[in-house]
Amino acid sequence: MKNVMVLACALLVLPGALSAQDASKESTEAKREDRLKTLEEQVRALAAEVEGLSGELKTARESAANAPGARPKLVLASAPYTRESAAAAATPEPPQGSGTAQTQVFGGATSNAKLLNPDISVIGDFLGTAGNNSIRPVRSLELHESEVGLQAIIDPYARGDFFLSFGEQGVNVEEGYITFTSLPGGFVAKVGKMRAAFGKVNTIHNHALEWTDRPLVTDNLLGGEDGIEDAGLSVTRILPAPKWIFLEATGQAFRGDSSTIFQSVTHKDVSYVGHIRAYKDLSESTNVDIGASYSRGHSAPGTDLITLPSNFHTELYGVDTTFRWKPLRRAIYHSFLARSELVWSQRDQLSPLSLFQTQRAFGFFTSGEYRLTRRWTVGGRFDRTGRAQQANLTDTGFSALLTYWPSEFSQIRGQYRFARYAEGRDANELRFQFVFVLGAHGAHPF
């Protein structure tokens, strides 16, 4: 009975509900139409507004263009020339923003205040060595050097360069100098600590060498890996010469403390370096570079510790030659470089019997490097040299090298190195090197 009553009520209510739904549909459609009409009116109003603004802008441009002294329009790079545009571009000006774009450099300057900071670079030099060398052993694995470079123009007259060398033994200012680039008479002067212009290899930083190590003659006669580097001043000038040849002279004076070669006790114990360079282009692809060097300073006397070094000198003479071939159309794929340096050392010292003696030693290396492809180079080097303090002892060696360049900013190098030392012992080593460059490292001189 209860169910029958509910059903009857539902039947009574249903027609009313349906009619109410129809009425609501009609009202919704009417509302939609109203809304569309409103939107249509708004769009028309906005279009009229845009049209008005465009007209105002056009008028403003025309009046500006007609104003006296107004700048003519630029010819855009993408726009083809027309008579009108070319005439309008009678005095073209640089496009807005050219050369002044704010670029965010990863991990670097992001604000204008930092834009005057020096160029900063870090070069990692990781070395690994396998094999045997009982005379001059080296570590099996080492981050041999991390060179931090800071380079900038100081003012209109000079630039500054710092190269800090972080090794496993500590930190060393490898070079830090100011270069005066605007001197009269064509002189270029450097003041600070620097690698001496003795030969070619002495001026080259480790990461820029063609080998994982330095030649034996550098170790034996020029003070080891650091070579001749000292605090002092340097003057260079291009010399007058016939057109077909480039001549340059460099004179340097240093405090007189450099590795194991030179030692100063008094202010007078300065050392000198002189270098003459002759360069000639044999063709557009080949050239030859020849240099002669001389250096003189005070040396440690040897066994007699109470003897002043002022009376003991070391004189060094050097000849360096470099031959380069690099075809201009394929410069990044093929090249050849041959290099050789000869060094004569004349060192005053005390003999084991405390007698004054002069040791005269000679050494040289010769090397070659050929770029096979854009990424691969092969090379070799031959070394033979006496020792500065025992000229009768001669070390001989040779190396074979293979280098892979993933990009301009990294290199992987392998070197087989054989050495026969004067003690009669042989060294056979396999060395590998990873060099990687971070940041903006300035270009090296040729």
Place this chain on the structure above:
Amino acid sequence: MRHMSNAFRFTAIAASLALLLASLQVPSAQAAGKIQIVTATSDLAALAQEVGGDRVEVESIARGYQDPHFVEAKPSFLLKLRRADLLIVVGLELEIGWLPPLINQSGNPRIQVAGPGYFDASRFAEILEIPRGIVTRAEGDVHPLGNPHYWLDPANSQRIAKGVADRLSEMRPADASYFEQRYQAFTKRLQDEDQKWVAEMKPYAGRKVVTYHRSWPNFAKHFDLDVVGYIEPRPGIPPTPSHTLELIQMMKRENIKIIMVEPYFDLKTPKAIARDTGAQVVVMMPSVGGEKEITDYFKLFDYDIALLKKAFDAAH
């Protein structure tokens, strides 16, 4: 005593040499007659010659067929730079690997950066592809200040020529009207030639091409070409097998039939891609002097456009 006398002799010789050299002044070519101009690239030399006429002597360091990124800083260039009154550079770090040491070693105060004889042509050009946001070498040898190959747009060259004319006029006010006249004549000829070039390239507007390096954005924009891919996976990074395969697939998909290559890149990879895709390798000259017949800025475009037209026509 022997060592002492040697030391004195060396010092005396060095001092005498220094005094002798100090008395020798590098003669300014300005005083001698013609303004001596050295440019980083042959294109800038061509523009400077157009404006300077017979009042200047212009020499370029890089040759037209040489990759301007990898020029060797040979000492023989120092002989040119030490006498230069004006050094015109591309800028945007194109020459960063070789020009700064040359400037430093030149012993010429006039051409030092920001000196009266230092002229950065990029300041007068519309620069494309200026990186935004974070810039890292993961993107290759990217130029943070924008693409430096801007001289391949005639409009930029007109602006640079104007800048050079103004600078020459400042250096030698007596010849200002001569330089202005030369500039106007250059502009007029450029306008006429460009109308011809644009008309010649119009049938190929919108065509998609692949280039080896990002050397052609300004050229492509001016002549309405669409550069859609590069042989280098990243600027300065040699082609890799995986990138080459991707490029081949893309070229087939997009039906790209032109590969533009600069004269200093190896053709092995472009030719291999061309064999697979039926495309043509076009060795375009990006600079004046790239071929013997390209003796000025106008002939550069004549040469490249003739090559492109022939290649586009052959592709269809």
